[in-house]
Amino acid sequence: MSVRFLHAADLHLGSQLNAQHRGSTETIEALDSAVYTAVERLFETAIEADVDFVVIAGDLYDEDSRSVRANTFLQAQFERLAERDIPAYVSYGNHDPVGSATDYVDLPETVHEFDHEEPEECYYPDADAPEARIWGQSYRDRHESRSMYRRFTPADDRIPNIGVLHTGLDPDGRRYVPVARSDLERKDDIHYWALGHVHEPRVFEGDRPIAYPGVPQGRHSREPGPGGGYLVELDADGDYEIEFVPTSPVVWRTVEVDVGADDVASIPDVERRIEAVLEDVPPPADPFDGTSVTVRDPDWGVDGYVCRWELTGNGPVHETFASDEDALGELTRRLRGGLAAREPFVWTEAVRDATGPPIPSIDDLRGDDRVIDELLALADEFDGDEARDRFREHVGMAWEPVDDHEDVRPDELPLTEERLDELIDRARERVLEELALRRAT
Template sequence: MIKFLHCADLHLDSPFKGLSSLPEGMLKRLFESTFLSFNRLVDIAIQEKVDFVIIAGDLYNSGQRSLKAQSFLKTCFTKLASHHIEVYIVHGNHDPLDGQWVALDWPKNVHFFQESSVQSLYYEKEGMKIACLHGFSYETSAVTDNRTIHFPEKQDDLYHIGILHGQADGYSGHSRYAPFLLSELLKKDYDYWALGHIHKKMDLHDEPPVRYSGNIQGRHSGETGEKGGYIVTLNGSEASSVFHATSDIEWHEVMVECDEVEHLQEVITLCEKIKDTYRNPHKGIFLTIRLIGSTPLYEELLDGVFLEDLEEILREEDAEVSFVHTVSLKNDVRPAIQDELSIKQSLFFQDIMKVLKDERELETALSELKTHRTARKFLSLDEEDWEDVKKQAEQLLLAELYKG
């Protein structure tokens, strides 16, 4: 039997862009949150008496690793060494081998996969080989070829674990680095696949487990929910896992239905009530509230002043442990159904929606913007961002035609 911690995507020193308007105490706490989350994982690994820790890439947020982040990791790894816990690490697209850093002497329990080709490292216990771990590190920030063919197949009775920082075929939302097919991984007959790169915990397969642990701390409103790592136990052919949430701050998005509301005070009350349901005594919450539904208050809710005032009411300035801070209030309400149907039947609305849904038409419409030095910086959006842009465009169009 072996027990280990699987985590990935620490992103220490993450800059948390676009959040400078947060209260100073919250911003400071957010900057330290990645460090605190990993420190908690280290403590859990020690409490659980694991044999080793696996970090499946992106320890740092960029190739230029700060001395602070490296020193922090060295302290954590030294702490693990004092409890006879080994550490196995691959580098991903954010912290590739060609990055710049201060060369530190790492404790002997730390094992880096130092090659861009697949390496195999053994874990030994009481002088006996118990497990074999296979993995590779990114040589540059963009590894776009499929390297799963180079992982050797299991040929013995040891536990075999694959460590891979990459994107499963068919999954969108992240850069398509080190792509792979699930079927290719299963052919290796490994006992566990520790995946990194996708910032959402998910199981691609149960027996054997093929798993993304997700990142350890949400960094923006698109990285919602619990973040942390898995304690995994392999016992013969059986595998069991327990997820441990360790992030100090969680991001959540909640929908507030406005179908039945008749007065603006009801909107305020609904938002305040739902906000209180997210309060957690052990962590801070950053909340996005989205107003939805068809409502007779549609015209009144188009008033930006009311929404700005409501957003201020819902915000908390205190960085206490259990704060719930509304980072964004989004208005996605629609007119009463009969008004919306009337607008959507107009030829103008239908023509514009055809452009939004046709990728070629959209590309033509954006081609001129992409030649603009400043504008093109804001057009490198992933699929989820584009869907949000299209949704906002439809909302704006609906609002303008309603007012017109």
């Protein structure tokens, strides 16, 4: 016996895209409604796919944004499911705990909201002839230190059992349901763990898949790529198929643009360079490459992109930005006016200046300067994997990467191996640039 269901989480209704926009154009309306559009697409997918039921693993609302608009919108979506006899099983997380909830509308009877005091077991379609069991528990307060999962105790595994948790999978954390991934993997009476809280889609595959669908719509540059949910086919033998359904109408991108050429000296020059780069920006990467998870619509297209432009390179345009504090603002204004009419539209969230002044070619200085030659020789030692591995052993990982987005601080740099390699390369380039500039003056 198998069931087919939609797994979603972290809707964050009531929140907005942090895109710094004003006005009343169609583009701005698309940005303002993006979160609601993405959630509506989730429910539309459930209806089109004719699922048996829907599971939502916490944070339906964002903080204090459980507004009349958010409540009535969600009520309307659940009523669409109810009209087709599709039940929904909902838990609440740290952004919408039951203890601080204000309900403005009544949800249909087909929506089961998990209790915050005790774990609950629900039967689909009913207890008399169950085809699946769904276990869950909501947050009582914003910080939830109860493990919860220990008391998810199905009577047997003859039908699919699904566990619903809003957790960061941190066994030592005391705020977001402490539990280790290995703890969930050892509970062999649960066939699928429907999780929420982590905002990027990820699936830990195995005999008992553990899945985060991520946010349906990214709201800032730290939530890049397509958002969505999962369509899951599951049976009691442990067989499963997971299909990712992209829903976000807007995708965030950070794009590096090299403006260090001699013919890039003015604001219009930079505009033209950005427009040229736009033609070669690849589509969002498949977050499930190398896994058994498929994407429902590989040719899925977005309505628009919100871009952060990182300007790099050494050239004359650096002086333009350095001599006029309004230059970046003017470039941002022109990009917003010029790119918004594209299809898909492109909205400029910000422009970051990381340019430098023109420098002589390092190759031209090689052999003529003992200090530069010695530095180049030292830098070459770091090009090999063995040398970098020794460096990591001596330096260590100064900043540990943070998995839970709630724990990320703006003054911390999560240091991964990839970022350490990038820092080494950038340090070498920066020192060489400074030496070359000093030799040229």
